[in-house]
Amino acid sequence: MHTPVTIIGAGLGGLTLARVLHVHGIPVTVYEAEASPSARLQGGLLDIHDYNGQLALKAAGLMEEFHSIVLEGRQAMRVLDPDGTVLLDKADDGTGGRPEVQRGELRRILLDSLPEGTVRWGHKAGSIRALGEGRHEVQFDDGSTVVTGLLVGADGAWSRVRPLLSTATPEYTGTSFVETYLFDADTRHPAAAKAVGGGMLMAAAPGREIFAHRETGDTLHTYVSLARPLDWFASIDFTDAAAATARIASEYDGWAPELTALITDADTGPVLRHQYALPTEHRWDRVPGVTLVGDAAHLAPPNGEGANLAMLDGADLGQALAAHPDDIEAALTEYEQVMFPRSSEVVTFEGAEMDGVDTDHGDKLHALIEMITQKDR
Secondary structure, eight states: OOSOEEEEOOSHHHHHHHHHHHHTTOOEEEEOSSSSTTSSOOOSEEEOOTTTHHHHHHHTTOHHHHHHHOBTTTTOEEEEOTTSOEEEEEOOOSOOSOOEEEHHHHHHHHHHTSOTTSEETTOOEEEEEEEETTEEEEEETTSOEEEESSEEEOOOTTOSSGGGTOOOOOEEEEEEEEEEEESSHHHHSHHHHHHHTTSEEEEEETTEEEEEEEOGGGOEEEEEEEOOOHHHHHTSOTTSHHHHHHHHHHTTTTSOHHHHHHHHTOSSOOEEEEEEEOOTTOOOOOOTTEEEOTHHHHOOSOOSOHHHHHHHHHHHHHHHHHHOTTOHHHHHHHHHHHHHHHHHSOOOOSSSOSTTSOOTTSOHHHHHHHHHHHHHO
């Protein structure tokens, strides 16, 4: 294949695609809005699954590097009632298929696997126009442009490439996360550290949930989940960390102190993360010379699968292009025919979020525990 591939976005999906293309000798350039690899923190832990994310890493030839960054013991899981009662305490026995890694470390091994200059930093896509015959021109905010015969949008929820294919836009799911960190937790925050244990903690009540992970360096990373409208969050001044923390914590009045400490004792100010999603059955008709991967294609509420699916999208697209070097449209069609149904499948819970749990009977935690124990049996 002689047509260079242009990827917009240097997230996990775009970088996996770039790596697989590089392995097959296909020229590729990635354009990323961030100024450098270290321009911002890359998020927390990811569980990389043996049925999708790890398959992508195998296609990329990076399994040895992946194993070198796995955090042992982090597949442990604890489920607590809001009053602190332990409902489930599942140890990591080493047999689970979802080892945990830091997102930033995973991105680093992907970046390190690419030739220098593959990623062009500080290039934020502004406008994109079709030139005909599968060619597109991308204009960046700095005024520079690039013309490409194969354009891939790996640019996330608010993709600039998606409008070439679809009129769909993300909609608010009704739930937002508030993110906090506790550092040196075992010595400075022992009660919270004990509650979280060695891996992940979950506690829930109607419209309110707490998820916490033990990361590297004795750090507890917490996501406080609240089902509230956007206007409710807009009434809180998150630039006033103390006031915002107190307001969020008040929603958990009556919860066990070792759980509310994950909010009130945070060593960082609370960071608000609204959750958006595309329609579950998001599709588009084949448009010559362009496609999407990851959240640009199938943004969904947090379910533990987003990063894994993005990486598998990138690997599948790269392999399809390698298999059809003289027929780009055949490769894109093959990729999309696999990606569309996969991305709309209902995800069942195992270790990260609760959105896949059937809660018609009103008891989310016990439904979750039953799902986990059934799988173990």
